[in-house]
Amino acid sequence: MYEGVVQNLIDELGMLPGVGPKSAQRIAFHLLAADPADVKRLAHVLLEVKAKVRFCQVCGNVAAEEQCRICRDARRDPHVICVVEESKDVVAIEKTREFRGRYHVLGGAISPIDGIGPDDLRVRELMTRLADGVVTELILATDPNLEGEATATYLARLVKPMGLKVTRLASGLPVGGDLEYADEVTLGRAFEGRRLLDV
Amino acid sequence: MSLYRDEGIVLRTHKLGEADRIITILTKRTGKVRGVAKGVRRTTSKFGARLEPFTHVDVQFHTGRTLDVITQAETIRPYGESLVADYPRYTAGSAMLETADRLTVAEKEPALRQFLLLVGGLRTLVERGHEARLVLDAYFLRSLAVAGYAPALEACAKCRAPAVRAFAIVEGGVVCGACRPPGAAVPAGETIALMTALMRGDWPTADASESRHRSECSGLVAAYLQWHLEHGIRSLKHVEREQVQGERPSPVTASVGSDTAPHPA
Ligand SMILES: [Zn+2]
Numbered sequence: 001m002y003e004g005v006v007q008n009l010i011d012e013l014g015m016l017p018g019v020g021p022k023s024a025q026r027i028a029f030h031l032l033a034a035d036p037a038d039v040k041r042l043a044h045v046l047l048e049v050k051a052k053v054r055f056c057q058v059c060g061n062v063a064a065e066e067q068c069r070i071c072r073d074a075r076r077d078p079h080v081i082c083v084v085e086e087s088k089d090v091v092a093i094e095k096t097r098e099f100r101g102r103y104h105v106l107g108g109a110i111s112p113i114d115g116i117g118p119d120d121l122r123v124r125e126l127m128t129r130l131a132d133g134v135v136t137e138l139i140l141a142t143d144p145n146l147e148g149e150a151t152a153t154y155l156a157r158l159v160k161p162m163g164l165k166v167t168r169l170a171s172g173l174p175v176g177g178d179l180e181y182a183d184e185v186t187l188g189r190a191f192e193g194r195r196l197l198d199v
Numbered sequence: 200m201s202l203y204r205d206e207g208i209v210l211r212t213h214k215l216g217e218a219d220r221i222i223t224i225l226t227k228r229t230g231k232v233r234g235v236a237k238g239v240r241r242t243t244s245k246f247g248a249r250l251e252p253f254t255h256v257d258v259q260f261h262t263g264r265t266l267d268v269i270t271q272a273e274t275i276r277p278y279g280e281s282l283v284a285d286y287p288r289y290t291a292g293s294a295m296l297e298t299a300d301r302l303t304v305a306e307k308e309p310a311l312r313q314f315l316l317l318v319g320g321l322r323t324l325v326e327r328g329h330e331a332r333l334v335l336d337a338y339f340l341r342s343l344a345v346a347g348y349a350p351a352l353e354a355c356a357k358c359r360a361p362a363v364r365a366f367a368i369v370e371g372g373v374v375c376g377a378c379r380p381p382g383a384a385v386p387a388g389e390t391i392a393l394m395t396a397l398m399r400g401d402w403p404t405a406d407a408s409e410s411r412h413r414s415e416c417s418g419l420v421a422a423y424l425q426w427h428l429e430h431g432i433r434s435l436k437h438v439e440r441e442q443v444q445g446e447r448p449s450p451v452t453a454s455v456g457s458d459t460a461p462h463p464a
Contacts, residue, residue, distance in 0.1 A: 017214070018214075018216055018217050020216050110437075111293075112289075112290050112293035112294065112297075112433065112434035112437040112438070113211055113252070113293050113296060113297050113433065113434050114433070115433035115434075115436075115437075117436070117437040145248070145251060146251045146252055146253070146279050146283055149283035149284075150282075150283045150286065150289045153283055153284055153285070153286050153289070154286050157286060174242040174243050176243065177242075177243050181245055181247075182247060183246070183247030183248050183249045183274060184248075184274050184277060185247065185248035185249075185251075185274070185277045185279075185280050186247045186248055188280070
């Protein structure tokens with residue numbers, strides 16, 4: 001244990017995701033040794049991000065205005081919505097430059113054991129967006145783990161009566177890995193999602 | 200430090216640090232074990248999906264100072280893969296895992312019967328021979344019985360008189376007219392018969408039951424379970440009934456009269 005304010009800093013840092021007690025201590029001492037101007041800038045952006053950044057009224061993505069950059073962009077295809085769990089997934093998909101439609105950020109995945117059901121996510125907002133019939137395709141890009149799959153199943157069933165084209169991102173073998181190390185579930189999904197090799 | 204090997208069902212996982220997870224497994228011989236799976240969240244992890252909840256795994260642990268470390272895992276049966284494709288069954292399965300976790304309080308205390316019940320429950324659930332909620336209620340009743348909380352269903356829980364009228368959670372099951380506390384639920388005789396059938400594994404009787412008796416049974420069983428486990432089962436309010444044609448999906452509620460008040464703290 002350290003004295004007062006140093007320990008407070010370590011405790012606060014330790015609450016951040018992915019930061020254990022050892023890392024918290026390392027970051028705290030880094031900050032203590034750092035230039036006061038650098039620390040001031042960090043403190044300033046922390047406050048600024050809380051004060052200025054909001055969530056897009058349409059898609060739930062982080063935004064600097066009422067609507068996010070993607071929702072305001074008229075060149076984006078309004079007929080396709082890609083559903084993701086978190087804003088960081090939007091960033092990841094944007095980096096691929098493969099997708100020109102719009103997004104919907106759920107704010108997590110269904111996990112009954114953690115007490116998270118559909119009502120705790122932005123599912124109702126998604127249904128509202130689909131109501132006017134402009135959207136014709138829904139891409140379910142929730143995480144390829146248990147909660148993400150269950151969430152995709154739930155949404156697919158919910159929108160079924162609307163007659164949309166519903167697709168799920170292919171999941172399977174990690175690129176750069178060896179086939180022999182893949183587990184049964186991963187390998188099974190890779191088989192399901194196999195594509196025609198057109199040469 | 201030593202190695203040991205066991206088979207078990209993954210109950211739940213918690214993120215740890217950058218890429219690790221703590222995996223809670225109900226094992227066959229050792230009981231409930233919490234182990235660290237290093238690097239499991241990386242897409243290149245050798246564990247892949249083997250340590251996801253619902254998976255029946257053959258697993259090797261390295262005994263550690265605070266937590267044991269999982270060194271190898273092989274899939275015996277990935278129940279989660281078929282459960283996530285069917286939402287009502289996924290929610291029912293989640294409630295099973297949470298209950299198994301709550302009923303096995305102490306770590307590394309052998310709980311063979313709870314393990315066997317859970318494997319049996321998950322297998323029955325994925326085989327789709329019976330309604331998910333019936334499978335879940337059967338699992339609840341039997342796991343409570345193994346934990347020493349079997350409800351009285353045939354004779355009054357208080358005086359053992361054969362004529363029974365009401366179901367009183369605080370008394371531990373059915374009660375006769377004389378022993379009936381005020382506010383006790385008075386379920387249909389068919390509902391008590393359904394509970395008895397589920398407890399015994401009499402599937403022909405259970406499958407033939409009517410929808411309203413199933414609902415009443417689920418309400419009583421849920422209230423009875425929540426009363427015996429100090430904090431509620433969080434998954435329970437998300438458990439969905441399977442859709443009957445033209446019916447809207449709706450969560451099953453667990454309220455059946457004033458007798459179902461939570462366990463006094
Ligand atoms: Zn937006």
